[in-house]
Amino acid sequence: xxxxxxxxxxxxxxxxxxxxxxxxxxxxxxxxxxxxxxxxxxxxxxxxxxxxxxxxxxxxxxxxxxxxxxxxxxxxxxxxxxxxxxxxxxxxxxxxxxxxxxxxxxxxxxxxxxxxxxxxxxxxxxxxxxxxxxxxxxxxxxxxxxxxxxxxxxxxxxxxxxxxxxxxxxxxxxxxxxxxxxxxxxxxxxxxxxxxxxxxxxxxxxxxxxxxxxxxxxxxxxxxxxxxxxxxxxxxxxxxxxxxxxxxxxxxxxxxxxxxxxxxxxxxxxxxxxxxxxxxxxxxxxxxxxxxxxxxxxxxxxxxxxxxxxxxxxxxxxxxx
Amino acid sequence: xxxxxxxxxxxxxxxxxxxxxxxxxxxxxxxxxxxxxxxxxxxxxxxxxxxxxxxxxxxxxxxxxxxxxxxxxxxxxxxxxxxxxxxxxxxxxxxxxxxxxxxxxxxxxxxxxxxxxxxxxxxxxxxxxxxxxxxxxxxxxxxxxxxxxxxxxxxxxxxxxxxxxxxxxxxxxxxxxxxxxxxxxxxxxxxxxxxxxxxxxxxxxxxxxxxxxxxxxxxxxxxxxxxxxxxxxxxxxxxxxxxxxxxxxxxxxxxxxxxxxxxxxxxxx
Numbered sequence: 001x002x003x004x005x006x007x008x009x010x011x012x013x014x015x016x017x018x019x020x021x022x023x024x025x026x027x028x029x030x031x032x033x034x035x036x037x038x039x040x041x042x043x044x045x046x047x048x049x050x051x052x053x054x055x056x057x058x059x060x061x062x063x064x065x066x067x068x069x070x071x072x073x074x075x076x077x078x079x080x081x082x083x084x085x086x087x088x089x090x091x092x093x094x095x096x097x098x099x100x101x102x103x104x105x106x107x108x109x110x111x112x113x114x115x116x117x118x119x120x121x122x123x124x125x126x127x128x129x130x131x132x133x134x135x136x137x138x139x140x141x142x143x144x145x146x147x148x149x150x151x152x153x154x155x156x157x158x159x160x161x162x163x164x165x166x167x168x169x170x171x172x173x174x175x176x177x178x179x180x181x182x183x184x185x186x187x188x189x190x191x192x193x194x195x196x197x198x199x200x201x202x203x204x205x206x207x208x209x210x211x212x213x214x215x216x217x218x219x220x221x222x223x224x225x226x227x228x229x230x231x232x233x234x235x236x237x238x239x240x241x242x243x244x245x246x247x248x249x250x251x252x253x254x255x256x257x258x259x260x261x262x263x264x265x266x267x268x269x270x271x272x273x274x275x276x277x278x279x280x281x282x283x284x285x286x287x288x289x290x291x292x293x294x295x296x297x298x299x300x301x302x303x304x305x306x307x308x309x310x311x312x313x314x315x316x317x318x319x320x321x
Numbered sequence: 322x323x324x325x326x327x328x329x330x331x332x333x334x335x336x337x338x339x340x341x342x343x344x345x346x347x348x349x350x351x352x353x354x355x356x357x358x359x360x361x362x363x364x365x366x367x368x369x370x371x372x373x374x375x376x377x378x379x380x381x382x383x384x385x386x387x388x389x390x391x392x393x394x395x396x397x398x399x400x401x402x403x404x405x406x407x408x409x410x411x412x413x414x415x416x417x418x419x420x421x422x423x424x425x426x427x428x429x430x431x432x433x434x435x436x437x438x439x440x441x442x443x444x445x446x447x448x449x450x451x452x453x454x455x456x457x458x459x460x461x462x463x464x465x466x467x468x469x470x471x472x473x474x475x476x477x478x479x480x481x482x483x484x485x486x487x488x489x490x491x492x493x494x495x496x497x498x499x500x501x502x503x504x505x506x507x508x509x510x511x512x513x514x515x516x517x518x519x520x521x522x523x524x525x526x527x528x529x530x531x532x533x534x535x536x537x538x539x540x541x542x543x544x545x546x547x548x549x550x551x552x553x554x555x556x557x558x559x560x561x562x563x564x565x566x567x568x569x570x571x572x573x574x575x576x577x578x579x580x581x582x583x584x585x586x587x588x589x590x
Binding site: 313 | 385458489491559560565566568571572575576579
C-alpha cells in the first residue's frame with residue numbers, strides 16, 4: 001500500500017483514499033482467488049482486511065493537519081513506512097513479552113502454524129527448557145509441518161498428536177498458546193478450526209489459554225456465534241479427503257490407487273486403498289476458521305502489551321477513534 | 322406523587338448545566354441571546370445524541386440480522402421498532418414479541434410490525450421457555466446502561482436475557498450513549514419505580530379474579546408490588562449496540578469516559 005501512495009498522481013485526499021481502497025480490494029480479491037488461497041492456506045484474509053483498514057486510518061489521520069497536499073503526501077509515506085516497520089517489529093516485541101510466561105520445565109500446547117507463536121517459543125527456548133505438544137492440524141497438516149520443520153530444528157522437544165487427542169493431552173500440559181487470524185471487538189479471536197475446542201477444554205481443566213497476535217489483526221468484527229463469521233473461500237472449504245492411515249500402513253501405502261475391478265464388474269470402494277471416497281449424497285463441511293469467545297481467553301500477548309480480552313475493545317476504540 | 326428521577330433525564334440535565342456553565346460571562350446582559358444559544362445546544366443534543374444515534378444504531382443492528390432469523394423482543398421500544406422496520410425492507414425474518422402484564426406494551430409494536438408485513442408471533446412471558454429454542458437472536462431495548470455493562474430495562478427483561486443465555490442465544494441490547502450512567506447497581510430494587518399496585522389486581526380476561534385481591538389494602542400481611550424496572554446483569558448480554566458500533570458490556574466504562582466526560586468525573590450521581 002505504501003508503494004501505491006508513492007506512485008499516486010491524485011491531487012486530493014479523496015482521490016488518494018479511493019486509490020488505496022481499490023488497491024486493498026484487489027489484494028483481497030487476490031487472497032480470495034481459488035489458486036492463491038491454497039497458497040496462503042486460505043487463512044490470512046481477515047488479518048489482511050483489518051491491516052489495510054488500520055493502515056488507511058493511521059495515515060489519513062494527518063491530512064487534517066497539513067493544508068499543502070504534497071507535504072501531506074510526504075508525511076503519509078513516512079508514516080506508512082513506519083507502520084509497516086512497526087508491524088514487522090511487532091512480532092519480536094510479542095516474543096519478548098510472551099516468553100517470560102513459559103516457565104522452565106513447562107509443557108506448552110499449541111495449534112497450527114503461526115509465525116508469532118513460533119518466534120515466541122523459539123525465543124523462549126533460548127533461555128528456558130520446556131517441551132511442546134502440537135496437534136496435527138488437519139486438513140493442511142500445519143501443526144505437523146511446524147513440528148517437523150520449525151520446532152525440531154530449534155531443538156525443542158516436540159510431540160505431535162491427532163487433533164482428536166487434544167483433550168486427552170490437555171491434563172498434562174501447563175498452558176496453551178495459539179496465534180490468531182483476527183482479534184475481534186469483544187476480545188475473542190478467530191483462528192484455525194479447532195482453537196475453540198481447545199479453549200473450552202483448557203477452561204474446563206483450568207489451564208491458561210494465551211493468544212499471541214499483532215495489533216494490526218484487531219478487526220472491527222463482532223461475531224455472535226460460529227455462523228456469524230465472515231465467509232472465507234467457499235471453494236476451499238468443501239474439499240476434504242478422508243484417509244484411513246491405519247489401513248494405509250497395513251497395506252504398505254496403497255493410498256490413492258484406483259479401485260480395482262471385481263468379478264461382477266462393480267468397483268470396490270474403501271477396501272484396499274486408504275482413501276475413503278464419499279458418495280455424492282454425503283455432505284462434507286470443512287470450515288477453515290472458528291471463533292473463540294473472550295471468556296475462554298486468559299491473556300493476549302500483543303505489541304501494545306499484555307492485554308486482557310476486555311482491554312482489546314478499549315484499544316480498538318482508541319485505534320479507530 | 323412524582324416519578325423517580327431517571328438516568329437519561331439526569332444525563333440531559335448535566336449536559337444543560339455544562340452548557341450554562343460554558344456560557345460567556347459577558348452575555349449576562351442579553352438574556353434573549355443566552356436563551357437562543359441554550360435552545361440551540363439542546364436541539365443539537367437531541368439531534369445528535371438521540372435522532373442521529375438512532376439511525377446509526379439501526380444500521381449496526383441491521384447488519385446482524387440475516388435472512389431466516391427468528392428475532393425475539395420484549396415489551397416495546399421505539400428504537401427496536403425502527404430497527405426491525407428498517408431491516409425488514411431488505412431481509413426476510415420473523416419476530417416473536419414477548420409481552421407481560423399489566424402494561425402489555427408489545428401490543429402496539431405488534432400492530433406496527435404486522436402492518437409493515439413482518440411475520441409476528443405474540444406470547445406472554447410465561448411461555449418463553451417453549452419458544453426460546455426456535456429463537457436465533459434476542460434484541461432488547463434499555464432505559465439505562467450501568468457502568469459495569471448491566472442493563473436497566475422494563476421489568477421482565479432480566480428473565481428474558483437469562484432464558485436466552487441458558488439456550489445459548491445471543492442477546493443484543495440496543496441503547497444510545499446518552500443513556501449511560503455512572504452508577505453501578507448491584508440489584509434491581511435500588512432506585513426502581515413503583516407502578517400502581519391496583520393494576521396487578523385487575524384481570525380484564527376474567528373479572529371474577531379481580532375480586533380475589535380486592536380487599537388487599539385492608540389486609541395486614543398483604544402487599545402488592547408493581548415494579549416497573551429491573552436490572553439485567555452484564556453476563557447475560559452478548560453485545561451492546563450503540564451509535565459507536567457493537568461493543569462488549571465490559572467497554573461501557575470506556576464509552577462513558579469518551580462520550581460523557583462530565584458524567585465520569587463526578588462521584589455523585
